[in-house]
Amino acid sequence: MTTTDTTAPLLSGLTDRLPGLRALYEDLHAHPELAFREFRTAGIVAARLRDQGWEVTEGVGRTGVVGVLANGAGPVVLLRADMDGLPVREQTGLPYASTGTGTDPQGKEVPVMHACGHDMHVTCLLGATAQLAATREHWSGTVVAVFQPAEEVGGAPAMIEDGFLDWFPRAEVCLGQHVFPAPVGYAVTRPGPFMASADNLRIRLHGRGGHGSTPEMSVDPVVMAAAVVMRLQTIVSREIGASQAAVVTVGSLHAGTKGNIIPETADLEVNLRSFTPPVRDRLLTAIERIVRAEAAASNAPKDPEFTRLESFPLTVNDPETTTIVHARLTEALGQDHVVTLPQPLNAGEDFGVFGTALGVPSVYWQFGGADPALFAGITEPDHLHVNGLPDTVPANHSPFYAPVPDPTIEIGVTNLLAVAAHWLR
Known part of the structure; x- marks a missing residue:
């Protein structure tokens, strides 16, 4: 890594700090917590x-933590890290792998894992x-360090509210x-x-329960749900143009308690x-x-229920500020190691909130x-796109995903300081 004259003084002593940061990372990784339940993590922070x-x-926003360090005249810079883990059973085999569980919003006990790297984000920001x-003595201004709960599930809006x-x-x-x-x-x-942008919906399909041996006397919501899942896959392939990006994913389907019982609901x-409001509206419509049509086709005794869960807008980087960030990251990581993506990522974020x-520029x-x-x-730039990765490279949200601590921690810390230094001269 290379550093500029404005960044190098801020890195003084970082090498000696790295073993402690690695220990922190391993501890956070071993003890993940679900969204809005990051009590232990927040206490450590x-x-x-x-x-x-x-x-x-x-x-702040239930479990968020905000640190403020005022250091003379100068700009106010916000740096943000998210803290929550995911309901995933870890399969990395790491000596510090999570074996913990948590209670999800429906009251069910689930395994918990840092399957998206938020433990790394907390470590780097700390x-x-x-x-x-x-x-x-080497910088001037004020830094607001935001440790946010519940990324993608309402954490940033909760802090604002x-x-x-x-x-x-x-x-x-x-x-x-x-x-x-990457x-x-x-x-x-x-x-x-x-x-x-991202939207999460919960849909309840109503059937009429009965014995598994006499399905003709019931309305099976499992079959109804299966038809809905398959039909939803046609929205992007047949209703959204090939030039318009969109994703529809059914990530959870629950119905019934026993194989010989047809349940009441699914x-x-x-x-x-x-990526655009018209496409979003078309998806929701x-x-x-489709759900109402499949329920009607199945002779459902009640209309389906729709519950809007989390929703957050596009993550939009301010163009002028992005130029600055790109230059600072290039100085820190080296030429050709910072890439401008040709198109947005399908992943979503609530950081932009x-x-x-605040009505100010933001860059992610x-x-x-x-x-x-x-x-x-794997040739460049394919290794910088998730859809260019082989199956042997676990992606975020996989039970096998875990960043390598060294030198990722050092680079993550350096990135934040290199970029912030532009304003904290």
Whole structure:
């Protein structure tokens, strides 16, 4: 890695700090917590920030933590990391793999894993806050460090609704990063739309329960659900144009308790990704039309129920600020290691909620956290796109996903400091 004159002083002592950061990362990875239940993680974050000398506020948006470090005149910079794990059973085989469980919003006990790298994000931001606190003579301004709960499931809006705009210094720029399955040492971003908008729906189909041996006396919601799932796959393939990107995923389907009992209901959770309001509206309209039609075709005794769950807009990077971020990441990671994506990612994020609420520029980027040896034979830039990865490279949300700690932690800390240094000169 290379550093500029403005970044190098902020990195002083980082090498000595890395073993402790790795221990922190392994501890966080072994103890993941579900969205809005990040109590242990939030406690660790708050304690470390206080030890570093930050002014700390806990319980923002239920479990969020915000640290503020004022260090003379200058811009206010917001740095954000997300904290929550996922209901996934870890299969990495790591010595610090999670074996824990949690209770989901429906009251069901589920396995929990840091399958999306949020443990890495917390570690990197705590490393950056430690460096900023220890090198105050080399920068000026104010940093607002946001440790957000419940990424993608309402965490950022919850913090805003809880008074974030009134409680803390108003940032002039919002910056965030996410680890992804590319080789360590690479990063990607793009000006304008960077990640998709997302909507999550819960759909309940009503049947008429009965004995498995006499299905003719029942209305089977399992068959109804199966028909719905298959029919929903035709929306993107037959109703959305090939030039318009969209995704419809049924990520959860639950019905029944025993093989010889036809249940009363079936519940589906559907995730949508889109890049324009017209396409989003078309997806939502098509889903409701198809579900109602399949229920009618099955002679359902009641209309289906639709519940809107989480929803968040496109992640849009301010073009001018993205140019600055791209240059700073290039200086830190090296020429040709920072790539501008030709099109937005299908993944979604609620990070952009902060910049929108504040009315200021925001930029989000992704940085590699995978062993480069996994990419033998894959040419650039294919290794920077999830759809260009072989099956041997686990992606985010996989039970096998885990960034390599070294040197990902050091790079993640350096990225944050290199970019923030532009404003904290």
